Amino acid sequence: MSGPSSGITQAGHEQDPGAQYDFRASEPHWQAEWTRRGCFDVEDVPPEGQPTYYVLEMFPYPSGQLHMGHVRNYTLGDVVARYRRARGYAVLHPMGWDAFGLPAENAARERGVHPAAWTFSNIATMRETLQRLGFSLNWDREFATCEPRYYGHQQKLFLDMMAAGLAERRESWVNWDPVDQTVLANEQVVDGRGWRSGAVVEKKQLSQWFLRITREAPALLEALDGLERWPERVRTMQARWIGRSEGARVRFPLMAPEAGIDRLEVFTTRPDTLFGMSFLAIAPEHPLAAAVAARNEAAAGFVAECRSLGTSEEAIETAEKRGFDTGLRVGHPFMPGISFPVWIANFVLMEYGTGAIFGCPCGDARDYEFARKYDLPIPLVVAPPDGVPPGDRAYDGPGTLIGSGFLDGLDTEAGRRAAIVRLEEIDAGHGVVNWRLRDWGVSRQRYWGCPIPVIHCDTCGAVPVPDDQLPVVLPEDVRFDLPGNPLDHHPTWKHVDCPRCGSPARRETDTFDTFVDSSWYFARFTAPNAATPTSRAAADRWLPVDQYVGGIEHAILHLLYARFFTRAMHRTGHLGLDEPFAGLFTQGMVNHESYRDADGTWLYPEEVERRSNGAVRRDTGGAVTIGRVEKMSKSRRNTVAPSAIIERYGADTARWFVLSDSPPERDMEWTEAGVAGAARFGQRLFRLVATVAASGDTQAAAPDIVPDAADRMRRATHRTIASVTEALDGFTFNVAVARLHELTNALADAVRETAPGLGHARAEAARTLCLLSAPMMPHLAETMLALLEPGAALAAERPWPEADPALLVARQVTIAVQIMGKLRGTIETAPDEAADRVLALAEAEPNVQRLLEGRRIVKRIHVPGRIVNFVVAG
RNA sequence: GCGGGCGUGAUGGAAUGGUAGACAUAACGGACUUAAAAUCCGUAGGGCCUCGCCCAUGCCGGUUCGAGUCCGGCCGCCCGUACCA
Numbered sequence: 001m002s003g004p005s006s007g008i009t010q011a012g013h014e015q016d017p018g019a020q021y022d023f024r025a026s027e028p029h030w031q032a033e034w035t036r037r038g039c040f041d042v043e044d045v046p047p048e049g050q051p052t053y054y055v056l057e058m059f060p061y062p063s064g065q066l067h068m069g070h071v072r073n074y075t076l077g078d079v080v081a082r083y084r085r086a087r088g089y090a091v092l093h094p095m096g097w098d099a100f101g102l103p104a105e106n107a108a109r110e111r112g113v114h115p116a117a118w119t120f121s122n123i124a125t126m127r128e129t130l131q132r133l134g135f136s137l138n139w140d141r142e143f144a145t146c147e148p149r150y151y152g153h154q155q156k157l158f159l160d161m162m163a164a165g166l167a168e169r170r171e172s173w174v175n176w177d178p179v180d181q182t183v184l185a186n187e188q189v190v191d192g193r194g195w196r197s198g199a200v201v202e203k204k205q206l207s208q209w210f211l212r213i214t215r216e217a218p219a220l221l222e223a224l225d226g227l228e229r230w231p232e233r234v235r236t237m238q239a240r241w242i243g244r245s246e247g248a249r250v251r252f253p254l255m256a257p258e259a260g261i262d263r264l265e266v267f268t269t270r271p272d273t274l275f276g277m278s279f280l281a282i283a284p285e286h287p288l289a290a291a292v293a294a295r296n297e298a299a300a301g302f303v304a305e306c307r308s309l310g311t312s313e314e315a316i317e318t319a320e321k322r323g324f325d326t327g328l329r330v331g332h333p334f335m336p337g338i339s340f341p342v343w344i345a346n347f348v349l350m351e352y353g354t355g356a357i358f359g360c361p362c363g364d365a366r367d368y369e370f371a372r373k374y375d376l377p378i379p380l381v382v383a384p385p386d387g388v389p390p391g392d393r394a395y396d397g398p399g400t401l402i403g404s405g406f407l408d409g410l411d412t413e414a415g416r417r418a419a420i421v422r423l424e425e426i427d428a429g430h431g432v433v434n435w436r437l438r439d440w441g442v443s444r445q446r447y448w449g450c451p452i453p454v455i456h457c458d459t460c461g462a463v464p465v466p467d468d469q470l471p472v473v474l475p476e477d478v479r480f481d482l483p484g485n486p487l488d489h490h491p492t493w494k495h496v497d498c499p500r501c502g503s504p505a506r507r508e509t510d511t512f513d514t515f516v517d518s519s520w521y522f523a524r525f526t527a528p529n530a531a532t533p534t535s536r537a538a539a540d541r542w543l544p545v546d547q548y549v550g551g552i553e554h555a556i557l558h559l560l561y562a563r564f565f566t567r568a569m570h571r572t573g574h575l576g577l578d579e580p581f582a583g584l585f586t587q588g589m590v591n592h593e594s595y596r597d598a599d600g601t602w603l604y605p606e607e608v609e610r611r612s613n614g615a616v617r618r619d620t621g622g623a624v625t626i627g628r629v630e631k632m633s634k635s636r637r638n639t640v641a642p643s644a645i646i647e648r649y650g651a652d653t654a655r656w657f658v659l660s661d662s663p664p665e666r667d668m669e670w671t672e673a674g675v676a677g678a679a680r681f682g683q684r685l686f687r688l689v690a691t692v693a694a695s696g697d698t699q700a701a702a703p704d705i706v707p708d709a710a711d712r713m714r715r716a717t718h719r720t721i722a723s724v725t726e727a728l729d730g731f732t733f734n735v736a737v738a739r740l741h742e743l744t745n746a747l748a749d750a751v752r753e754t755a756p757g758l759g760h761a762r763a764e765a766a767r768t769l770c771l772l773s774a775p776m777m778p779h780l781a782e783t784m785l786a787l788l789e790p791g792a793a794l795a796a797e798r799p800w801p802e803a804d805p806a807l808l809v810a811r812q813v814t815i816a817v818q819i820m821g822k823l824r825g826t827i828e829t830a831p832d833e834a835a836d837r838v839l840a841l842a843e844a845e846p847n848v849q850r851l852l853e854g855r856r857i858v859k860r861i862h863v864p865g866r867i868v869n870f871v872v873a874g
Numbered sequence: 875g876c877g878g879g880c881g882u883g884a885u886g887g888a889a890u891g892g893u894a895g896a897c898a899u900a901a902c903g904g905a906c907u908u909a910a911a912a913u914c915c916g917u918a919g920g921g922c923c924u925c926g927c928c929c930a931u932g933c934c935g936g937u938u939c940g941a942g943u944c945c946g947g948c949c950g951c952c953c954g955u956a957c958c959a
Contacts, residue, residue, distance in 0.1 A: 233878045233954075240877075243958065268959060281959095321957080347957040357959045365875085366957055436958060555954080661886045661898060667952095669886070673899060681898090684913090738888070738897035745897090816893040821940040823893050847926075861939050867892045871939050 021686035021780060023650030030782045030794075031134055039796040040081075040136045044527045044538040046090040053089035054542045055081045056522055058550030058558070059096045062122040062144070063103065066129040068590040068632055068670060069551065071642045072658045075776075076587055076733070077549045078135045079659065082775035083728050085136070086800035092542050094525040095130065095137045097123050099144035100151075100449045100514045102180060108448075108480040115448040116476065119146055129643050133651045134778050136796070141528045145517035146448070150524060152471025153533035154516065155453035159464045160572035166212050167442075169462050174441060176204035181484055182445050183208065203285075209452060209510070210439040213564045217242050217435045219578070220563055229583035231665075234555045241556050243436025245269050248420050250358065250429035252280055252330035255339055259291035264330060264342070267353030267434055271423065272415030275404035276360040276381035278371050280330050281323065281345035283355040289344045292326045299324055299344065306346045321370040322346045333428035334405060334419075345370060353434055361394065368394040379403060382412060440561065442513045447478055447486040449511025457498035457505035466499050472507070485509055518558055519565035522548075522580055534574045548581040555586070585731060588667040590658070594627035594638040602637040606644075610672065629669050640670055652777035653679040659733045659776055682780055685744055685769065691751055692766040693787040695759065703757030709750065711811065713761035716746040717768050718807035724772045725800070733776070740773055763788065771801050817842040818869040824848045827868075835862045842868040 034040060046052055057077040060070055081093040097119075104115035111118075123144060130137070143150050161167040175184040179199035183206065194201055213220075221242045224235045247269035254262050264280060282289050284306035293300035302324040323346065329339040340358075347366055348357055361371035361378040371378050380389040382399040389395060389402075401407045406422070407415045423429035443452065451472040453465040465472055475493040478486040487493065487509040498505035520533070526542040527535035562580050569575040595603040597617055608615050608624050615624040632639045645654045657678035662668035692698070703710065720743040727736035747765045750758060767788055774781035774795040781795045809831055815838065817825045825845040829838055839860050842848060852870065859871035 231878095236877060237954065240955075245958075247959080266959080270959080345957095347959090349958070352958045354959095360959090364959065366959080434958085552953085663887080666880090666887095671886090671899080674886085677899060680912090687913095732888095734886090735888070735897085741897050814893080818892085818940070821892090821938090826893065850926095859939060861892095863892060867940085869892080869939050 021683055021783065023652060023682075023779065026783045027132070027134060027651050027779045030779045031131065033782070033794065034136070034796055035139075037794070037797070039794065040085075040091075040093065040138060041140070042090050042092055042138060044530075044535060045541050050090045051088065052092065052542055053081075053084040053547075054092040054522075054526075054545045055084065055547045056092075056094065056525070056545045056549070058548070058554060059098050059518070059521060060126065061098045061101060061103075062119055062126055064122040064125060066126050066642050068640060068642060068658075070130075071133065071654055072590055072664075072668070073549060073551070073587055074130065074133065074135050075655045075658050076585070076664050076731075077547070078137075078655075079728065079733060079775040080547050080549075081136050082778060082796070083800065085796070086771070086775070086798065088799065091136075092526065093135075093137055094141040094528075095135075095139065096142050096521060096525065097126075097144035097146075098514065098518050098521075099123065099146040100511075100517055102182075102446065102448070104448045105446065105480065105486075112480075114476070116146065119144070119448075129646070132646050133642070133655065136778070138525075141525055143524070143528055145450070145514075145521065148471045148473050150521075151450035151517070152473075153524065154450050154512070154520070155465070155470050155472060156467065157520065157533050157569065157572070157574060158512075158516075159453055159467070159470075160574070161211065161568050162464060164568075164572050166215070166568050166571065168210055168212065169207060170210050170439075171205060171207050172210075172441065173203050174206050174208060176202045176206075178202055183441060183443060206443075208441045208443040209454075210441050211516075211564070211568070213440045213561075214435060214437055216564050216567050217244070217437045219567065220437075220560065223563075223579055227579065227581075227584070230581075231584065231586055234552070234559065234584065234586065237555045238560055241437065241560065243434075245434050245436075247271065247432060247434060248423060248429050249354065249432050250274065250333060250423060252332065252340075252358070254342075255329045255331060258288060258328060259294075261288050261291065264288065264356050265354045266356045266358045267432070268358060270360065270363055270412075270416070271419035271429075272401060272404075272407060272410075272412050273360045273363045273381050274332070274334055274358070274419055275401075275407065276362050276379045277332060277340055277358050278361050278367070278376045278378060279341050279343055279359040281343045281348050281357050281359055281370070283348040283350035284344055284346065285350035286344070286348075286355045288326075288328075288342075292328070292344070296326075299326060302344060306344075321366060321373060323370060323374060325374070333423060333426060341376075343370075343374075351438075352436065362389060362391075363394055363396050365394045365396070440513075440564070442516055443510040444513050445485040445488075445509075446511050447474070447480075449514060450517060451487070452508040452510050452512060454508040455496055455498060455505050456508060457501060457503060459503060460498055460500040460505075462508075463498055463500050463505070469499070487511070515557060515561050516565075519561045520569060522562070523566075523569065523575060532574075534569070536574075536576065539574075540576050543575065543577055544580055544582040547583045547585065549585045549587060551589075552586040559584070585664070587664050588662065589631045590670050591629045591667050592632050592638040592640060592670045593629050594636045596625045596627060598623055602635070604637045605640055605672070631667075632670070645675065649675055649679045650682075650779070652780045653682055656682065656737070656777050660737045661734055663734050664731055681741070681744075682777060684748075685773070686780060686784060688744065688748055688751065689766045689769065689784040690787055692747070692762050693784075695751075695762075697759035697763040697766070698788055700757075700759030700763060702760050707755050707757055709753055709755035710757040710761040713746065713750045713758065713765055715807050715810065716743060717761070717765045718803045720772065721768060721801045721803035722808055725803070728775070736772075737776070740769065740776075743769055743772075768801050770795055771798060813865050815842070815865070816867045817845055817848050818867060819848065819851055819872060821869060824851055831865050835864070838862055838864075839868060842870075 055077050057073050081091050085091045099119050104119050107113055107118045108115050145151060158167060177184050177194035177197055177199055179197040180194060184194055193199060221239060221244055224239055227235060247267060248271040250266050250268060252264045284303045289303055293303045323343040326342045326344060328342040330342055332338050359367040361368040362380045363382055381401055381404045382395055383389055383402050384395055384397060384399045398412050401410050401415045407418055410418055420431040451474060453472045455463045455465060457463050475490055478490055480486055482489050494507040494509055496505055496507055522545055523534050523539055527538035566575060566580040567578050570578055595608045595615060597603055607618055609618050615626055617624055653675060657675050660678060720739050723739045724736045750762050770781045770785040785795050812828050813831045814826050814828055816823055817827060825847045827841045827845055829841060839862055855872040857870050858873045861869040
């Protein structure tokens with residue numbers, strides 16, 4: 001199997017140790033071989049009794065170019081996939097494309113290329129790069145979400161959710177992106193701006209489709225505890241996003257009704273502090289604020305100001321609390337005869353709770369600041385456990401209620417309950433659990449998305465498209481030269497007859513938020529050709545995903561939506577479980593130095609020549625400023641293209657480098673020196689194994705009596721098996737890399753030695769290096785293994801090596817000898833040496849003996865195989 | 875503000891409470907070479923009175939025979955998030 005096609009270039013005559021590993025020949029060869037032999041194929045439903053493992057990396061958006069973040073992501077996943085396969089699992093490791101979305105439409109508008117053509121051409125490019133990286137993917141399961149064979153099933157899922165009451169149409173205020181001309185989910189609004197366009201978001205009322213994720217809020221929150229193999233911080237972020245808070249709704253009667261509003265409802269988590277009320281404040285968007293603004297110019301001015309200041313400047317410049325006194329007053333449920341002013345306040349959010357609060361300055365920092373600013377009273381109602389209320393600031397901790405009528409003397413917790421009981425008795429409010437999470441608006445006024453399968457009929461309303469008319473396929477002949485949604489402009493597509501009454505009706509022209517597409521792709525991968533959205537036999541066998549790998553940026557949105565969707569699919573019978581991802585790993589970013597030339601222009605790494613004292617431009621020799629090491633981004637031009645790296649160094653080098661050094665969850669720095677080092681290691685390992693292969697070691701028989709040198713080699717090999725296995729199980733791939741370096745160094749030492757029986761041990765070490773490095777550098781591993789054992793099974797087909805327990809115990813151990821916890825010498829003993837013998841040896845160690853002179857040993861501590869510590873007096 | 879994470883050589887990092895700095899990168903010295911690259915061998919936390927000792931894992935304290943690791947309190951950095959009532 002040697003020769004150029006399997007990756008060896010003979011620099012000289014046969015068995016020349018200077019032979020170079022030729023990745024350019026080797027990598028395509030083994031990729032073809034894996035495919036030919038079906039090494040990575042799995043069935044939708046594997047044979048009974050075979051354990052299964054589903055490893056999935058977040059599928060990419062086909063932007064056109066694979067970037068280093070993808071390389072890292074998919075390499076991590078591939079290590080897991082190859083390792084699990086070697087451990088005897090049937091491994092599902094699919095790949096697909098999150099292919100709907102705005103950039104395709106932008107390309108259509110800007111360059112006149114159809115979104116589908118743009119998308120599929122990008123997919124072709126990226127698929128080629130992925131394949132060149134040698135990932136052990138199930139390419140036969142590939143799909144793109146923009147294909148009707150995928151999104152048609154999504155339409156079915158939606159219709160079933162509609163029938164189950166999990167999807168509904170609702171008039172609502174939406175976040176409108178004026179640049180993209182689309183609706184955004186709250187999660188897609190960042191600092192008041194569209195997450196993609198960056199445009200300031202406007203409020204607009206539209207009829208929209210919603211998925212009722214709030215119905216699952218309690219379940220989504222509770223189940224977080226069970227996700228033990230998720231990072232703690234992701235669970236925390238989701239819990240906060242769901243935002244459960246217990247409290248009460250309290251009604252305050254308006255002394256004089258305004259515009260038909262005769263009372264204000266407030267949400268509070270602190271009903272115990274109702275006696276500390278000083279004012280009531282409503283959001284600028286509150287209906288009452290609008291009513292007051294309608295007749296009062298100053299109020300209108302304030303409301304307008306709040307809106308215009310919005311989120312941008314104010315947030316940055318100052319967090320100052322500002323308000324406007326409406327002149328209206330409200331009564332108090334617990335204090336008849338006393339009334340409080342109603343203010344419009346800029347810090348009250350219409351979107352949270354009821355859009356109105358009662359202000360209790362002594363218990364809330366914001367209310368306190370507001371009261372001080374507008375000179376409102378600050379009644380003190382909570383005495384901290386160890387003193388008197390501070391008065392000069394808010395106190396929100398526990399304590400005893402004072403100045404609070406019937407609540408006096410109760411602690412804050414009991415007061416909360418008592419206040420709610422009383423509110424319910426007098427019908428002025430009730431206990432309530434409030435959620436921050438809101439329903440998921442999924443309608444988008446876009447072309448390049450999954451059509452929402454509904455037909456609007458003047459008599460029948462919103463009618464589901466019948467199953468036999470699915471999929472509702474996007475028309476291809478659309479125009480992008482008009483603003484708004486191309487589907488809306490299409491001359492014929494939307495005109496259909498009502499499936500119910502047959503009269504002329506209109507198709508829904510909105511498409512789904514692309515987060516819908518990525519909320520169930522993992523399920524479709526288990527049976528990508530099923531006639532129904534899922535095949536229960538396949539889904540039940542594979543799900544949940546055993547190991548999901550992706551970026552932390554999806555901690556909330558994608559992962560929460562996918563969790564909800566799984567539950568919704570469970571309710572509609574498409575799945576049999578609630579949680580889609582049993583294990584989640586969030587990888588760190590790939591960073592790189594950034595460079596700017598004298599006029600501040602960002603430069604690509606390849607335009608820069610690194611010198612020991614700095615850097616210069618390659619073309620002009622001009623000065624270059626080396627900037628921060630930060631996330632690779634096009635804007636800073638600190639990117640390195642994976643295809644260029646594969647071209648120059650090969651896939652295995654790229655894979656090995658992203659696994660080396662940095663733990664996978666942390667950010668890593670991409671450096672030219674690091675890649676070159678990884679490439680050097682590959683060549684060195686190859687030469688070493690080639691030397692062993694050429695030496696006849698592989699024919700050497702196991703010796704009857706194992707001499708020291710061979711024994712050391714064997715123990716190093718088996719220790720490495722154990723430690724690499726442990727590292728791969730624990731996702732500490734950088735440690736696995738280090739252990740393989742060590743074994744390589746040990747083998748290099750052994751190659752220089754001659755001792756009886758060493759050949760056999762060297763052959764074992766070389767073979768083990770091939771198998772242990774195969775998940776990380778699969779092509780090199782195959783080439784090396786083919787040299788050692790021509791014609792035998794591939795590394796990709798072999799079981800994971802087993803460490804011999806007998807060889808994991810060292811023959812001899814070095815024991816550290818301490819006096820009072822300080823290292824004073826070391827001794828060599830057998831690992832199972834008797835304690836008194838070890839202690840005697842330790843005491844006899846010359847330096848130890850010297851220092852123990854004239855001192856009394858009070859205590860002798862012996863940790864077998866590790867340490868001896870003498871505690872001395874005097 | 876709140877939540878999470880992290881502070882170890884020049885750098886990335888390793889280390890079940892048990893010899894701190896594995897492994898690698900960069901550096902330096904040597905061999906090979908006409909030379910360079912590649913390769914191979916070697917050196918390397920700081921200090922001192924150098925067969926040894928002292929200091930050293932952000933700082934201060936504690937628990938322990940023994941602390942990078944556990945506990946308490948500071949300081950700093952990073953990420954996320956926020957007028958959430």
